[in-house]
Structure formats: structure tokens, C-alpha cells
Amino acid sequence: MRSESISISLANDHLKQVLVVLWLTALLGCSQKNESQEDENAPGYPLVGVILSVDEETKTLEVAHEDIPDFMPAMTMRFEVDPGDFKNARAGQKIRARLLRTEEGGFRLARIWPLDEEAAKDLAKFNEQLQEQTEALSMGYYYGEGDDAPDFALLDQFGETVTSERLKGKPFYLNFIFTRCTDAHMCPLSTSKMATLQTMVADAGLDVSFVSITMDPEFDTPGVLRQFAEAYGIDGENFHLVTGPKSAVRNLIKSYGVTAIENVDSVMHSLATVLIAEDGSIVKRSEKSAWSPDEFFEALKTVKSGE
Ligand SMILES: [Cu+2]
Known part of the structure; x- marks a missing residue:
């Protein structure tokens, strides 16, 4: 696991402030029970x-x-x-x-x-595990190369449940995006690179999956993600753009050490692109917006490709 380099000034007063903020964050976290994804501020x-x-x-x-x-x-x-x-x-x-x-x-x-009540129950069960795993992470730590990727269950662009369990058995690429991102060098570029990677993998005849997790789950419904995927020429057969309960998405963002600060109609964010091997371990990770499809394609050769 990796530690974010958080520099906490050890001056006593400052530390107290930090602790108060952490305590408030914990309180707010507790008040978010029975969260329904419903965005009360959404129009209509x-x-x-x-x-x-x-x-x-x-x-x-x-x-x-x-x-x-x-x-x-x-x-x-x-x-x-x-x-x-x-x-x-x-x-x-x-x-x-x-x-x-x-x-x-x-x-x-x-x-x-x-x-769908049954699907909702499935999501809740998996995401309880994710919640526990995330809480068990020490402050400022996140999953990096060599770690087992955290489990999740979310809905893809077709409204179907996708679980990390179901993805195991072959490698998959995973990144974070959101459809309203207007920074051409961030989510739009990442998405077109993932689409390129999907073509490279298909041309090589390799059996690999792709997962893009939205950082804006209230806006990015399955239908919005489907439209977005189609605009990038993404083949939905092995490429899941996923969304779901806000708490699950937040836990994944935290687990992967991504920064995502929600604003009105936008998210200020960093990136993470990872390759997960068929046994569920993270074999390659990049935080750069300048990651290249070639380097991630090369990395695939170091893991069993499920041919
Ligand atoms: Cu973005």
C-alpha cells in the first residue's frame, strides 16, 4: 500500500483543528445512512x-x-x-x-x-464489504501495485450489475472518469485512450475487460454512460462504464487514492489508471494524465492474458 504524502504540521493547535475536521467528517459519514442516490437538488x-x-x-x-x-x-x-x-x-x-x-x-x-430490489440487495451486500475494506485502510493509504484490488458491485451502462467477482478470471483495466468533465486532457482523453486500448487488445485477440468508474454518480446514470460510451466508439461487450450508490463510488475513489472534490455540475479530480491481473491483484498503476495505451498494453504481457 502507498501513503499519500500528507504533511501535517505538528504544532498542537493545528493538529487539534485537523482532528476536529476528521471528527466532523466521521459524523457526516454517519448521517448518510439510507442513501438512495437521489439527488434532491436535481432539476424537476x-x-x-x-x-x-x-x-x-x-x-x-x-x-x-x-x-x-x-x-x-x-x-x-x-x-x-x-x-x-x-x-x-x-x-x-x-x-x-x-x-x-x-x-x-x-x-x-x-x-x-x-x-430492482434484488439487484439493490446484491449491490448493498458487496458494498458493505467495500465499506469495511475502505474503513480498514489507514489514513492516507490507498491500494497500489502488488495489492489486491478492492471488491465492488455497481451498475454498468446497460443497467446490469457488474461485480469485481464476475470480472475475476481475466485481467481488466480500470480508471475513473465522469461524462461532464470539460478538461480535454483529463476524462475525455483518458476515455479515448481506453477505447484505443480496447481496440489494441481486440486486435491482439486477448480476452480482457475494461471498467471506467464515474466520479459523478448522481448525473452519470446508466443511460448517460451508454450515450457517452457510444460517442467514443466503445464496444460494450467487454467495457463497463459503471455507476451506483454514492457511498460505493466514494469508497472506490478513496481506495484508489484518487482526489475527487464535487462542485456544482463538476468534479475537481486527479486520475488513476490500473491494470488488474486475473487473480485480482493490481499489477500496474499510473496517476498521470499522460499514461499511454502502449505502456498499459505492454504491461498485459507480464500477466496471464486469459487467451
Ligand atoms: Cu475529468
């Missing part, structure tokens, strides 16, 4: 409903929604949605979303999440 009204039909012609969804307090009684309506959400939608699926008015006076759904 919270909606829970069931997709009744998916209309290919108008690219709209017919949804029977529950009562929306102070806005609208339970009823069946037709909604416009973004292309990624439309592709993920299927009749019979329960969802939660934000209801918005369109400029033309119609209705639109954004921030769509599948509501």
Missing part, C-alpha cells in the same frame, strides 16, 4: 413508475407513474427521454427518474435509474 420532480411500452417511432416511453406530491396525481403518460435511456428502456421495468417540462410543453424524464 421525483418520479417512480413502471414503463408500459417503448415506442420506436416517436422514441418515447409510456410510463405509469405514482403520485407526485404537490405536482401530479398517479397516471399514465408518454415521456421523451435521452437516446441512452431510450436504448436501455424495456416494458415492465420499474424506474425512478426526474420529471421535467420540455420547451414545447411536453414532458421528459431524465436521471433514470432502474428500480
Whole structure:
């Protein structure tokens, strides 16, 4: 494990301040129980409903929604949605979303999440482990080369559950991104390099997976990630762009020693790109935004490639 070089001044008063901050952080951490991913500050009204039909012609969804307090009684309506959400939608699926008015006076759904109790239980079980593993990390430590990668369970761009357990047995590349990132040298560049790496690996006939974890899980729903992946020509067969409960994402960010400070509509952040071997151990790690697909492709030759 690696230690971040945190320089704490040992002047007594300063140390006390640091301890108070840590104590407050712990308190805030405790108050985040029953976290539902719901972003109360997101625009629109919270909606829970069931997709009744998916209309290919108008690219709209017919949804029977529950009562929306102070806005609208339970009823069946037709909604416009973004292309990624439309592709993920299927009749019979329960969802939660934000209801918005369109400029033309119609209705639109954004921030769509599948509501599946069984899947939610699976996520919770895995992420409890992740929480314990993260808490067990000493202050300022994170996982580096030679360590076992932390376990996780999140949802990919198709709304399917992806677990680290399921990924084991072949190597996978993992990095952190978010779709609203506007710094061309950070997430957009990292994503196009991961797409290049995916092509290199496919051309070499190697069986490897890819995982990009969002640092902005409230905005980056499965549908948003699907649209993003398609814009980069990513093949969804072995490339999972994952999102899910904020606590799980925060624990992964911390475990991998990534800095991610959430602002309105953006995240100030560092990067981490890693290669994880088929036994789940981290074999290569880079913090640089200038990592190259070549060096990570070369690193694959040092691990069993699952050919
Ligand atoms: Cu970024």
C-alpha cells in the first residue's frame, strides 16, 4: 500500500483543528445512512413508475407513474427521454427518474435509474464489504501495485450489475472518469485512450475487460454512460462504464487514492489508471494524465492474458 504524502504540521493547535475536521467528517459519514442516490437538488420532480411500452417511432416511453406530491396525481403518460435511456428502456421495468417540462410543453424524464430490489440487495451486500475494506485502510493509504484490488458491485451502462467477482478470471483495466468533465486532457482523453486500448487488445485477440468508474454518480446514470460510451466508439461487450450508490463510488475513489472534490455540475479530480491481473491483484498503476495505451498494453504481457 502507498501513503499519500500528507504533511501535517505538528504544532498542537493545528493538529487539534485537523482532528476536529476528521471528527466532523466521521459524523457526516454517519448521517448518510439510507442513501438512495437521489439527488434532491436535481432539476424537476421525483418520479417512480413502471414503463408500459417503448415506442420506436416517436422514441418515447409510456410510463405509469405514482403520485407526485404537490405536482401530479398517479397516471399514465408518454415521456421523451435521452437516446441512452431510450436504448436501455424495456416494458415492465420499474424506474425512478426526474420529471421535467420540455420547451414545447411536453414532458421528459431524465436521471433514470432502474428500480430492482434484488439487484439493490446484491449491490448493498458487496458494498458493505467495500465499506469495511475502505474503513480498514489507514489514513492516507490507498491500494497500489502488488495489492489486491478492492471488491465492488455497481451498475454498468446497460443497467446490469457488474461485480469485481464476475470480472475475476481475466485481467481488466480500470480508471475513473465522469461524462461532464470539460478538461480535454483529463476524462475525455483518458476515455479515448481506453477505447484505443480496447481496440489494441481486440486486435491482439486477448480476452480482457475494461471498467471506467464515474466520479459523478448522481448525473452519470446508466443511460448517460451508454450515450457517452457510444460517442467514443466503445464496444460494450467487454467495457463497463459503471455507476451506483454514492457511498460505493466514494469508497472506490478513496481506495484508489484518487482526489475527487464535487462542485456544482463538476468534479475537481486527479486520475488513476490500473491494470488488474486475473487473480485480482493490481499489477500496474499510473496517476498521470499522460499514461499511454502502449505502456498499459505492454504491461498485459507480464500477466496471464486469459487467451
Ligand atoms: Cu475529468
